[in-house]
Amino acid sequence: MGSLGIRRWSLSFGVAAILWEAVALWLDNKLFLVRLGAIGQRFVELIQSGELMADMRVSFIEFAGGFGLAILVGISAGVVMAAFKGLRDLVDPWVSMLYATPTIALGPLFMLAFGIGYASKIALVFLTCVFPILINTLAGLKTTDRTLLEVVRSYGATPRQIYFKVRIPAALPFIIAGLRVSVARALVGVVVAELFGARAGLGFLIFRSAQSFDTAGLFVAVFILAVCGVACVEFLKWIEIRLAPWRFNNMDEE
Amino acid sequence: MSAPKLSTRDLCKSFEKDGASIEVLRGLNIDIARGEFVSIVGASGCGKTTFLRLVNGLIRPSSGSAFIDGRAVTTPGGEIAFVFQQDGLLPWRTVLDNTIIGPELQGKNMGKARDLASSYLALVGLRGFEKHYPHELSGGMRQRVNMARALTAGADVLLMDEPFAALDAQTREIMQTELTRIWSETGKTVLFVTHQIDEAVFLSDRVLVFTVRPGRLKEEVAIDLPRPRDLALKRRPEFGAHVDRIWRLIEEEVRDSIRRETEEALAAAQR
Numbered sequence: 149m150g151s152l153g154i155r156r157w158s159l160s161f162g163v164a165a166i167l168w169e170a171v172a173l174w175l176d177n178k179l180f181l182v183r184l185g186a187i188g189q190r191f192v193e194l195i196q197s198g199e200l201m202a203d204m205r206v207s208f209i210e211f212a213g214g215f216g217l218a219i220l221v222g223i224s225a226g227v228v229m230a231a232f233k234g235l236r237d238l239v240d241p242w243v244s245m246l247y248a249t250p251t252i253a254l255g256p257l258f259m260l261a262f263g264i265g266y267a268s269k270i271a272l273v274f275l276t277c278v279f280p281i282l283i284n285t286l287a288g289l290k291t292t293d294r295t296l297l298e299v300v301r302s303y304g305a306t307p308r309q310i311y312f313k314v315r316i317p318a319a320l321p322f323i324i325a326g327l328r329v330s331v332a333r334a335l336v337g338v339v340v341a342e343l344f345g346a347r348a349g350l351g352f353l354i355f356r357s358a359q360s361f362d363t364a365g366l367f368v369a370v371f372i373l374a375v376c377g378v379a380c381v382e383f384l385k386w387i388e389i390r391l392a393p394w395r396f397n398n399m400d401e402e
Numbered sequence: 403m404s405a406p407k408l409s410t411r412d413l414c415k416s417f418e419k420d421g422a423s424i425e426v427l428r429g430l431n432i433d434i435a436r437g438e439f440v441s442i443v444g445a446s447g448c449g450k451t452t453f454l455r456l457v458n459g460l461i462r463p464s465s466g467s468a469f470i471d472g473r474a475v476t477t478p479g480g481e482i483a484f485v486f487q488q489d490g491l492l493p494w495r496t497v498l499d500n501t502i503i504g505p506e507l508q509g510k511n512m513g514k515a516r517d518l519a520s521s522y523l524a525l526v527g528l529r530g531f532e533k534h535y536p537h538e539l540s541g542g543m544r545q546r547v548n549m550a551r552a553l554t555a556g557a558d559v560l561l562m563d564e565p566f567a568a569l570d571a572q573t574r575e576i577m578q579t580e581l582t583r584i585w586s587e588t589g590k591t592v593l594f595v596t597h598q599i600d601e602a603v604f605l606s607d608r609v610l611v612f613t614v615r616p617g618r619l620k621e622e623v624a625i626d627l628p629r630p631r632d633l634a635l636k637r638r639p640e641f642g643a644h645v646d647r648i649w650r651l652i653e654e655e656v657r658d659s660i661r662r663e664t665e666e667a668l669a670a671a672q673r
């Protein structure tokens with residue numbers, strides 16, 4: 149992001165903050181929309197009491213566990229499915245079906261099965277984000293440019309070399325794009341999983357705050373989640389551009 | 403002619419497609435001497451690319467064989483390098499890393515390969531571009547890398563499939579003179595496919611004219627123009643005479659091919 153990008157971002161945030169304050173003053177309803185200052189104050193309180201750090205720690209473990217597992221399983225399953233056509237034909241309908249299903253609805257079931265600790269949350273986060281990773285890995289491995297394959301074959305590449313020197317590097321940008329899609333789904337998974345029952349976490353902070361009419365506390369959690377989401381997506385975008393600059397070469401910013 | 407570097411005997415190829423068999427090449431007998439530059443011209447779809455892929459070992463013939471130094475070709479790699487129409491450079495690799503892919507895949511000494519690649523990159527006029535990525539280069543530069551890659555593979559025989567077709571007219575002419583220079587400096591045996599008759603005449607010792615599908619050898623034309631050749635040659639009457647002669651040989655074939663391609667497209671659309 150250049151200095152132009154930073155200027156544009158600060159401008160757009162500045163305008164949003166002014167609008168927020170104006171609406172909050174006009175509504176004058178502390179249950180619905182509180183002033184930004186109150187949110188900041190609540191943020192400091194939550195930090196000082198140690199509550200926020202504890203909530204963030206729990207949510208982070210759930211996120212990292214579920215997302216990490218989804219990366220591992222999604223990529224490996226994609227690689228295996230790309231290599232074995234029989235298996236692919238067998239599993240493909242299920243993958244497409246589960247990808248389209250809002251698996252998050254299985255949350256309550258997971259609580260019953262795995263309890264309200266980490267296991268149920270990690271399982272739900274995993275399930276919400278494994279399919280985009282798998283599908284993109286598979287697509288990336290299956291859509292390798294035929295010219296590239298023929299070129300390396302003409303220079304005597306073995307099937308193994310074709311896989312490691314062409315198919316996998318060609319699939320990498322697709323895989324990163326899959327991660328970018330899933331990272332947002334993973335954050336939703338964390339919050340929703342905690343709403344179904346938890347002892348701590350940012351989602352649970354939202355739940356707790358709502359129960360006690362603490363709107364400022366609720367927004368603290370929402371803002372932290374938003375910042376994390378944007379940071380993850382921007383980071384993955386940055387990696388994508390570093391890994392595959394040629395795919396962005398002909399694109400115009402406008 | 404002494405023992406040919408590259409030869410084919412009764413080379414035939416048919417493809418199975420939708421249950422039907424398409425005969426693409428029929429009974430080709432061709433001999434190419436060591437260090438010779440031979441071009442193939444023929445109507446589109448007559449099997450030129452298929453012929454190169456057979457000679458390279460990328461696909462197997464239906465019958466007959468291709469030979470290098472008297473040994474039948476079975477698998478790609480080694481003694482033959484293929485310069486494709488699309489440059490086929492790996493976009494995530496630098497120019498240098500693309501150029502050394504042949505030795506790398508064949509498990510050769512990489513230090514030597516890098517030196518060799520650098521010298522061939524210099525030969526094709528790309529000194530200083532080793533660390534660039536393909537997307538940073540123009541089409542003509544990418545085709546030069548494509549050529550350097552084939553040379554670095556250490557093959558004696560270069561198969562080139564319309565390597566300049568995607569380039570603009572001026573770049574193409576420059577590349578033609580560059581190729582004759584590189585060919586005379588390296589002494590490679592070149593089999594060059596093109597649809598541009600003047601390109602074939604300018605580059606070659608001999609031009610093979612293929613018939614329409616199934617491709618057969620219709621005629622071979624020796625190009626007895628003196629070397630070294632430069633672009634001024636293209637304006638001389640004896641050059642024009644060769645071009646005219648070859649054009650007359652394939653004009654009827656090209657008309658047939660256009661008619662058939664139209665009919666096939668219509669038939670496919672009606673299905």
Ligand SMILES: Nc1ncnc2c1ncn2[C@@H]1O[C@H](COP(=O)(O)OP(=O)(O)O)[C@@H](O)[C@H]1O
Pocket residue numbers: 417418419424426444445446447448449450451452453615
């Ligand atoms: N793998 C393939 N399967 C089926 N048909 C093919 C295949 N490769 C080429 N052909 C057919 O063989 C004919 C010759 O193709 P090609 O060698 O590419 O011609 P050229 O290079 O002379 O234009 C075409 O009709 C093409 O459709």
Ligand SMILES: [Mg+2]
Pocket residue numbers: 450451452563
């Ligand atoms: Mg062709």
